[in-house]
Amino acid sequence: MSYPLRVKLVDVGPRDGLQNEKQLVPAAVKIELVHRLQAAGLKEIEVTSFVSPKWVPQMADNAEVMAGIARQPGVRYSVLTPNLKGFEAALLSKPDEIVVFGSASEAFSQKNINCSMAESIDRFAPVVAAAREAGIFVRGAMSCTVGCPYEGEIAPERVDYLAGLMKGIGVQHVGVADTIGVGTPLKVQRAVEATLKHFDINQVSGHFHDTYGQALANSLICLQMGVWQFDTSVAGLGGCPYAKGATGNVATEDVVYMLHGMGIETGIDLDQLINAGQFISDYLGRPSNSRAGKALFTKRLTS
């Protein structure tokens, strides 16, 4: 069994994480979080979303946050863009990468954005074209690739279909997301295999939620398939909107702990990462959702 020598983690905490937290977090705190993440060695950070503040008030400060970051050379700053209007607003903030999205579940697509999977991807075509024209890298987030809160289990054929649609409009990289955390290793493997029909292994990342505690096992099976890019969220920021009180995004700390333990390089300083996680958990007034983060922080206090 061979494993990648090096893994790249994209911390999605400031966007995917904080968007799903109940509390509104001030721009200054978000900026400080981004600064702490880049100080810890993260080379890509999903910073914010250029979505209507009517729908997502948590991200209303998108331009302010992007403007406030002291950018570090070699770090990429990505933003979510739900439509052309969002993309045009995002453009002013000079992101390195934009994220467009689609669901592998028709029911989720209908409930969430009131259109079919194909329609939702079609609508992104001008965004992708404009981004590529502007030299901005385009990542596609594929949600519900294993299970859907409305439809239940999702067949790999639906992932194949969605990945094909994403490829068709010029998306350059896709994330295979288990949005509700129901995936287990073999189901995740099949979702990734379906994606690999359209994208190269270097164009695919894993995005797992720890709602059922499965995220590291799912990451391990991906590593064994050669996947070397993952989305993670510092301190496990972001709950699960479909199971209140449950865990959402896998914690960056837990993934880094596993990778370093396996001798896989990440370029991340775990101690500094734990500080970043503790900073935002303290701000939110609750313990970190990272098991490794909590254990190492407790150890630090008692030693």
Added chain:
Amino acid sequence: MSYPLRVKLVDVGPRDGLQNEKQLVPAAVKIELVHRLQAAGLKEIEVTSFVSPKWVPQMADNAEVMAGIARQPGVRYSVLTPNLKGFEAALLSKPDEIVVFGSASEAFSQKNINCSMAESIDRFAPVVAAAREAGIFVRGAMSCTVGCPYEGEIAPERVDYLAGLMKGIGVQHVGVADTIGVGTPLKVQRAVEATLKHFDINQVSGHFHDTYGQALANSLICLQMGVWQFDTSVAGLGGCPYAKGATGNVATEDVVYMLHGMGIETGIDLDQLINAGQFISDYLGRPSNSRAGKALFTKRLTS
């Protein structure tokens, strides 16, 4: 990659779990927990320990608990026996299996029982002989096979050495335990490989702690090696004595969720298992440590 078709889980919650909980739990509650575990389909349960009540007051009711269980055919009831005196007391309770133990760390052995690894195993020789004479199966729990709270990382050679000592005194099965949860997949793989020099794959089980969130990833790598027996603890009972407030034993619910998701049979009814976990968590007055347990319980409440 092939996986076992069927996995056997040994729920160690009543013993290993409750022994490490601060609260004293009455015998009646322990008995009810065992009944709920067997109703959920567990085929082996580590019930109690015949250790001096001076050292482990939580297990002072060992004989009472063993006597109170309405035993179910096909279910095995095991007990921990730290010495010959404990074994003789245990014998009266007619266990199907006894558990002896040793550490792969010299420092841990010295600090914990004030003797060397070899001495500690030697002391168990008469216990093992007496048990086998009485037709009782002997399992050996090998602690600190990946890391030790005093020594740090443990080399696979120490596991090889300990497994050889266990084999030498007639132990019939060994559990490879990551007592402090610091293990990651490749380290665990090496510990299991060292054990397999002395024991057949059918004589080896994995025993993982989720302190750093790694238990399911470690279980997955074991499954890939052919290991099909694991110790788990309902609701993740049992904290980590070396990192206060941190998670201890991996939750049975999380492991069952993964196995069933992978199409691996366990004979366990996850719904009933969650009830068992909720029962003991409610008694202890705190949420379950199982992520799958919490997510499924929340889902049940809201659907």
